[in-house]
Amino acid sequence: xxxxxxxxxxxxxxxxxxxxxxxxxxxxxxxxxxxxxxxxxxxxxxxxxxxxxxxxxxxxxxxxxxxxxxxxxxxxxxxxxxxxxxxxxxxxxxxxxxxxxxxxxxxxxxxxxxxxxxxxxxxxxxxxxxxxxxxxxxxxxxxxxxxxxxxxxxxxxxxxxxxxxxxxxxxxxxxxxxxxxxxxxxxxxxxxxxxxxxxxxxxxxxxxxxxxxxxxxxxxxxxxxxxxxxxxxxxxxxxxxxxxxxxxxxxxxxxxxxxxxxxxxxxxxxxxxxxxxxxxxxxxxxxxxxxxxxxxxxxxxxxxxxxxxxxxxxx
Numbered sequence: 001x002x003x004x005x006x007x008x009x010x011x012x013x014x015x016x017x018x019x020x021x022x023x024x025x026x027x028x029x030x031x032x033x034x035x036x037x038x039x040x041x042x043x044x045x046x047x048x049x050x051x052x053x054x055x056x057x058x059x060x061x062x063x064x065x066x067x068x069x070x071x072x073x074x075x076x077x078x079x080x081x082x083x084x085x086x087x088x089x090x091x092x093x094x095x096x097x098x099x100x101x102x103x104x105x106x107x108x109x110x111x112x113x114x115x116x117x118x119x120x121x122x123x124x125x126x127x128x129x130x131x132x133x134x135x136x137x138x139x140x141x142x143x144x145x146x147x148x149x150x151x152x153x154x155x156x157x158x159x160x161x162x163x164x165x166x167x168x169x170x171x172x173x174x175x176x177x178x179x180x181x182x183x184x185x186x187x188x189x190x191x192x193x194x195x196x197x198x199x200x201x202x203x204x205x206x207x208x209x210x211x212x213x214x215x216x217x218x219x220x221x222x223x224x225x226x227x228x229x230x231x232x233x234x235x236x237x238x239x240x241x242x243x244x245x246x247x248x249x250x251x252x253x254x255x256x257x258x259x260x261x262x263x264x265x266x267x268x269x270x271x272x273x274x275x276x277x278x279x280x281x282x283x284x285x286x287x288x289x290x291x292x293x294x295x296x297x298x299x300x301x302x303x304x305x306x307x308x309x310x311x312x313x314x315x
Contacts, residue, residue, distance in 0.1 A: 023283065099252075115201050189258050242301060
């Protein structure tokens with residue numbers, strides 16, 4: 001087990017290196033050039049060459065990438081925004097708590113509704129409740145969350161004169177206002193993810209409930225809920241944990257859309273603005289932070305298998 005953990009931790013570094021290299025190259029081939037945009041904003045076409053030299057964009061791409069990685073490894077420096085001149089690390093530090101707040105609340109919705117409704121659907125197999133929950137899950141998977149959020153804003157403003165707050169309220173400042181502000185976007189963001197977990201939980205619960213040890217536990221006179229909690233749920237959770245890790249990665253990526261629609265000044269919205277303005281250091285920095293989070297989530301998911309099932313042994 002210890003050897004497996006060390007191997008998985010060491011694998012993080014080449015993974016992040018490849019991701020950083022891909023993001024660096026992709027950001028440079030996006031249509032449009034940041035220097036041309038800056039020149040068009042300033043109106044001085046003669047400044048293009050000087051500006052390119054000042055930003056370090058006149059050097060070959062391998063040299064630019066080497067300098068970028070050197071700053072990250074030696075100083076933890078993610079660069080400076082080409083437009084604002086602010087360090088990307090400071091911008092991310094300001095916006096990361098907002099994205100984490102939204103993501104953690106969405107994770108809470110995802111796990112509570114996904115696992116609970118999955119278990120209920122399996123217990124009440126082929127009943128009216130099972131059909132209703134399965135229909136809701138299919139709807140959650142089918143309806144795009146950005147469309148649902150947009151429709152909610154449009155009809156909410158028309159019918160109830162409701163619009164989301166324009167100013168973000170930190171949790172430490174006012175927990176109730178913070179949760180009420182993030183309640184709707186976090187629920188919409190979690191809907192599709194909870195639907196996927198619900199379907200997987202139902203499938204695995206139905207499979208586990210047919211095992212011999214479940215029949216033995218019932219024959220001993222244990223109640224249905226005790227059998228489910230003590231015997232069935234833990235064994236059914238291994239595939240569910242696996243798909244949960246994948247869904248959490250989607251949640252992190254989904255904050256880009258939700259933050260833009262609900263005017264949340266988080267890291268996802270920052271990345272969208274950086275893409276629109278071809279702000280290369282900001283694009284690279286945000287993607288590197290998101291990739292690190294996803295890699296760590298996958299590591300935690302892999303390590304969780306051993307705790308859920310002692311039979312699992314890593315070689």
